[in-house]
Amino acid sequence: MTTMQHEFTADRQVERKRAWSNWATGMLFLLPSLLLFGVFLFYPMVRTVYLSLFLTDSQGVPIVFVGWENFLNLFQSTSFQISAKATALFVLYTVPAGIVLATALAILANQKLRGIGLFRTMFSATMGMSVAASSVIWMFLFNPSIGLFNRILAALNISGVQWLLDPQYALLSVSIATIWMNTGFAFLILLGGLQNIDQSLYESARIAGVSESCKLRKITLPMLSPTLFFVTTVSLINAFQTFGQIDLLTKGGPMESTNVIVYSIYKDAFINYNVGSASAQAVLLFVTVLVVTVLQFKIGERKVHYQ
Amino acid sequence: MTLTVSGLVMVFPILYAFLISFMQGGEVLQGSLWPETFSLANYVSAFERVPLLTYLWNSLLVSVLIMAGQLILCSLAAFAFVFTEFKGREWIFYLFISTMMIPWEATMVPNFQTVQSLGWLNSYAGLTIPFFAMAFGTFLLRQQFKTIPKELYEASQIAGISKLRFFTGVVLPVAKTTITTLAIYSFLTAWNMYLWPLLVTNNEANRTVQIGLKQMQTQEIASDWGVVMAGVVMVILPTLILLFAGQKRLQEGLTQGALK
Amino acid sequence: MRKVELKGITKSYDGKQDVLKAIDVTVEPGEFFVLVGPSGCGKSTMLRMIAGLESITSGELALDGKRANALTPSERDLSMVFQNYALYPHLSVEQNITFGLHVKKVSKREQKERCKEVCGMLGLTDYMKRKPRELSGGQRQRVALARAVVTQAPLCLMDEPLSNLDAKLRAKMRSEIRQLQRKLGLTMIYVTHDQTEAMTMADRMMILSDGDVQQIGRPLDVYNNPANTFVASFIGSPPMNLIDAEMKDSVLVADGHWMTPVTAAMKQKIGSGRVTLGVRPEHISLAKDSEPGFLVQVANVEVLGTETLVTFDFGEATQWIAKWPGQSSVQPGEQIRICVDDRHLALFSAEKGERIVCEAAPVKKVSL
Ligand SMILES: Nc1ncnc2c1ncn2[C@@H]1O[C@H](COP(=O)(O)OP(=O)(O)O)[C@@H](O)[C@H]1O
Ligand SMILES: [Mg+2]
Numbered sequence: 001m002t003t004m005q006h007e008f009t010a011d012r013q014v015e016r017k018r019a020w021s022n023w024a025t026g027m028l029f030l031l032p033s034l035l036l037f038g039v040f041l042f043y044p045m046v047r048t049v050y051l052s053l054f055l056t057d058s059q060g061v062p063i064v065f066v067g068w069e070n071f072l073n074l075f076q077s078t079s080f081q082i083s084a085k086a087t088a089l090f091v092l093y094t095v096p097a098g099i100v101l102a103t104a105l106a107i108l109a110n111q112k113l114r115g116i117g118l119f120r121t122m123f124s125a126t127m128g129m130s131v132a133a134s135s136v137i138w139m140f141l142f143n144p145s146i147g148l149f150n151r152i153l154a155a156l157n158i159s160g161v162q163w164l165l166d167p168q169y170a171l172l173s174v175s176i177a178t179i180w181m182n183t184g185f186a187f188l189i190l191l192g193g194l195q196n197i198d199q200s201l202y203e204s205a206r207i208a209g210v211s212e213s214c215k216l217r218k219i220t221l222p223m224l225s226p227t228l229f230f231v232t233t234v235s236l237i238n239a240f241q242t243f244g245q246i247d248l249l250t251k252g253g254p255m256e257s258t259n260v261i262v263y264s265i266y267k268d269a270f271i272n273y274n275v276g277s278a279s280a281q282a283v284l285l286f287v288t289v290l291v292v293t294v295l296q297f298k299i300g301e302r303k304v305h306y307q
Numbered sequence: 308m309t310l311t312v313s314g315l316v317m318v319f320p321i322l323y324a325f326l327i328s329f330m331q332g333g334e335v336l337q338g339s340l341w342p343e344t345f346s347l348a349n350y351v352s353a354f355e356r357v358p359l360l361t362y363l364w365n366s367l368l369v370s371v372l373i374m375a376g377q378l379i380l381c382s383l384a385a386f387a388f389v390f391t392e393f394k395g396r397e398w399i400f401y402l403f404i405s406t407m408m409i410p411w412e413a414t415m416v417p418n419f420q421t422v423q424s425l426g427w428l429n430s431y432a433g434l435t436i437p438f439f440a441m442a443f444g445t446f447l448l449r450q451q452f453k454t455i456p457k458e459l460y461e462a463s464q465i466a467g468i469s470k471l472r473f474f475t476g477v478v479l480p481v482a483k484t485t486i487t488t489l490a491i492y493s494f495l496t497a498w499n500m501y502l503w504p505l506l507v508t509n510n511e512a513n514r515t516v517q518i519g520l521k522q523m524q525t526q527e528i529a530s531d532w533g534v535v536m537a538g539v540v541m542v543i544l545p546t547l548i549l550l551f552a553g554q555k556r557l558q559e560g561l562t563q564g565a566l567k
Numbered sequence: 568m569r570k571v572e573l574k575g576i577t578k579s580y581d582g583k584q585d586v587l588k589a590i591d592v593t594v595e596p597g598e599f600f601v602l603v604g605p606s607g608c609g610k611s612t613m614l615r616m617i618a619g620l621e622s623i624t625s626g627e628l629a630l631d632g633k634r635a636n637a638l639t640p641s642e643r644d645l646s647m648v649f650q651n652y653a654l655y656p657h658l659s660v661e662q663n664i665t666f667g668l669h670v671k672k673v674s675k676r677e678q679k680e681r682c683k684e685v686c687g688m689l690g691l692t693d694y695m696k697r698k699p700r701e702l703s704g705g706q707r708q709r710v711a712l713a714r715a716v717v718t719q720a721p722l723c724l725m726d727e728p729l730s731n732l733d734a735k736l737r738a739k740m741r742s743e744i745r746q747l748q749r750k751l752g753l754t755m756i757y758v759t760h761d762q763t764e765a766m767t768m769a770d771r772m773m774i775l776s777d778g779d780v781q782q783i784g785r786p787l788d789v790y791n792n793p794a795n796t797f798v799a800s801f802i803g804s805p806p807m808n809l810i811d812a813e814m815k816d817s818v819l820v821a822d823g824h825w826m827t828p829v830t831a832a833m834k835q836k837i838g839s840g841r842v843t844l845g846v847r848p849e850h851i852s853l854a855k856d857s858e859p860g861f862l863v864q865v866a867n868v869e870v871l872g873t874e875t876l877v878t879f880d881f882g883e884a885t886q887w888i889a890k891w892p893g894q895s896s897v898q899p900g901e902q903i904r905i906c907v908d909d910r911h912l913a914l915f916s917a918e919k920g921e922r923i924v925c926e927a928a929p930v931k932k933v934s935l
Contacts, residue, residue, distance in 0.1 A: 138320065192562025282415075467639075
């Protein structure tokens with residue numbers, strides 16, 4: 001009996017050792033990622049929140065604790081209000097239109113035709129285009145004197161528009177360029193989603209003699225909804241994080257009409273050296289993205305049909 | 308028909324950039340759509356006026372480094388999530404998920420300070436290391452690894468093969484396709500990075516090609532659209548080729564990652 | 568060759584419910600031991616505990632007399648064949664077979680030689696350079712076998728290795744595996760849900776149900792003397808016919824009209840009250856004119872060439888099956904007179920279904 005107990009404890013010891021070594025191996029595999037997430041994501045996130053409660057010097061070193069003051073200042077500043085409005089409008093302009101466009105293109109490109117591969121390539125091409133390169137091209141297209149758009153308008157006898165220089169049009173212009181830039185990625189994923197739909201659904205619909213538009217409403221869109229949901233979430237998050245095209249096309253102008261939040265953070269932190277205010281804005285950005293994602297999931301859960 | 312029109316509209320800006328890069332200054336100003344002769348003069352002048360070759364090299368190096376780093380870290384982490392069992396694994400998994408909720412841009416100020424204090428400004432380390440860990444890539448690979456039958460792992464346990472050897476000898480080769488997909492995605496994203504290189508590089512020796520474009524556009528050569536477009540073409544050519552080569556694979560891989 | 572002892576082995580995944588309950592069994596060196604039972608009864612769990620892939624909740628596992636509870640799978644020096652074969656899809660047949668041999672410090676040259684030898688043994692020589700996906704199901708199965716054999720481990724575990732093959736190939740592989748095991752002198756623990764496999768392959772078998780051992784023994788002993796109604800209905804195809812019966816005076820009455828007299832000894836064992844009565848299909852025959860028999864209505868007839876299966880209604884809710892040699896011309900719907908060879912009657916207690924052992928057979932037949 002005692003030897004059995006003895007053996008039993010010996011086993012437990014070996015097992016504990018093994019559990020520990022399992023833990024160690026697992027952690028070893030995870031450590032590089034955890035370390036980098038810690039240093040370059042979790043720590044800076046905490047630090048951002050911390051900095052948002054301070055006045056800082058031009059180096060970003062916190063000097064005086066001011067509590068909510070940075071936030072209060074923000075809410076009172078017209079500049080921030082404009083920035084928030086620009087961000088909201090930008091999201092509103094780009095996300096729905098972008099998704100509708102990408103979905104339409106994906107449905108078009110999901111036909112079984114000869115040479116359809118070429119069109120798929122054409123539609124996904126913007127995925128390979130950097131923000132910088134795309135912005136330069138659109139800069140040229142928007143050019144008031146030699147750009148394509150004003151030339152077309154001129155040919156129609158309509159006077160030209162100062163696309164990027166007119167506060168009325170600048171945000172819209174940047175949005176159009178952005179929709180184009182983001183189409184490739186959304187298209188690619190939506191096409192994948194379409195191709196995952198079970199073909200037999202369409203076959204049975206055809207046997208039942210259902211019309212094309214009904215097929216679209218009753219089969220394609222519901223079955224595509226998980227993919228649409230994913231694309232919407234990603235597009236939303238991306239839209240809130242837009243920076244490159246603003247920096248290259250408008251620099252936040254004219255009259256701050258395109259000063260979206262990330263650009264505003266960038267300017268405050270690296271040009272005006274107002275790190276406290278930049279951090280407060282970053283915190284607001286974080287909270288906004290979080291709320292939008294959570295809302296999105298809450299709504300999505302009810303609307304999405306998983307297969 | 309709709310297909311053709313929309314296809315042309317979508318690629319027109321890219322095509323146009325190619326065409327302009329072959330035009331002479333006058334043609335651009337007149338607004339022609341087709342160059343009279345396909346002259347490479349703009350390319351020559353682009354390489355002369357900005358150190359485009361250095362930028363391209365930097366971008367290539369940075370992208371390859373980020374790609375390699377991400378592949379290694381993501382596959383290691385995904386392996387741990389699928390093939391090791393230990394206390395706290397679930398918890399760490401939720402930690403990984405939570406990283407997707409943090410917009411990277413919200414953390415750029417302290418990140419800049421960190422990189423600065425590490426002395427990594429204007430260095431490849433500063434440009435690449437912060438991006439090595441990636442939750443999306445980890446999930447994508449985790450999905451793939453989960454399709455590997457667990458009996459494969461058990462068979463190797465019975466044979467006495469170590470975890471590391473099972474990882475390199477079985478898991479990685481079996482998941483080759485998905486890893487390639489992730490590699491393409493990583494490279495594309497890294498090559499196209501804009502904000503971070505803008506923050507952490509301020510000299511020509513370390514600048515990436517995207518920032519080089521900004522430089523071209525803001526310098527006096529900006530009015531010389533042919534030269535600028537030649538620069539644009541040099542920037543987009545590598546990624547476009549990569550995209551065309553890997554489009555199908557990318558689409559399948561990303562869909563797999565997107566849905567669950 | 569290797570002896571495997573399980574002493575009071577219990578397994579629980581969630582700490583509440585026992586998937587395996589106090590298993591006691593010894594597998595002798597060189598024995599072909601089959602673990603059989605319906606799916607979900609805990610066979611794989613038991614095998615995986617022996618392999619070291621699953622922890623042992625309580626009890627002791629001993630290999631060659633030495634406690635092995637805490638050994639890693641590779642320290643136990645055994646080989647295993649999985650139901651899905653677990654072949655590495657990116658490696659050729661040859662690489663699959665030799666993968667992992669380096670751990671056992673086998674030189675490259677010997678790896679090649681051993682691989683050649685087992686491939687010869689299993690008829691894989693022509694496929695050594697192929698990938699698993701370029702092989703048929705049967706060939707994959709052989710590669711899995713080769714991989715187990717090549718390690719020269721004295722103990723081999725197999726978990727339903729044949730269930731992905733078609734019936735014909737399965738029959739062929741049964742015999743091949745058995746021959747291989749004999750030739751190499753392996754101790755084999757073989758899991759299956761198929762009682763035919765158990766009957767045809769086993770030296771000894773263990774019948775599991777719901778984590779409980781029902782019976783351990785040689786196939787024919789189990790067949791002839793099932794320990795309880797579960798074993799009786801699980802082993803044998805078609806299974807043993809069972810019916811509730813009641814002791815009245817000194818006769819057993821089943822379904823109100825079929826009676827069989829019992830000896831005094833039996834009567835004593837049974838006591839009074841209810842029992843379950845069992846008859847193997849081959850012990851039911853058409854009654855000859857002189858024999859006492861009783862009338863039943865035929866519900867279905869399956870003629871298999873060398874034998875005929877006759878399903879008939881027995882009482883209100885029961886159907887029995889009789890198995891007769893040859894090709895019978897009985898038609899469904901027909902009334903036939905059958906007789907039961909009551910020397911082979913099996914009796915089980917009504918509550919627990921345990922067999923009531925009776926030495927002497929009843930003296931004479933009386934029916935209806
Ligand atoms: N990993 C596990 N976790 C929890 N329960 C399990 C696990 N594996 C098996 N079981 C349960 O244990 C019982 C026996 O399973 P198993 O040994 O696979 O049966 P068999 O191989 O005889 O079909 C089943 O009820 C099953 O649900
Ligand atoms: Mg099983």
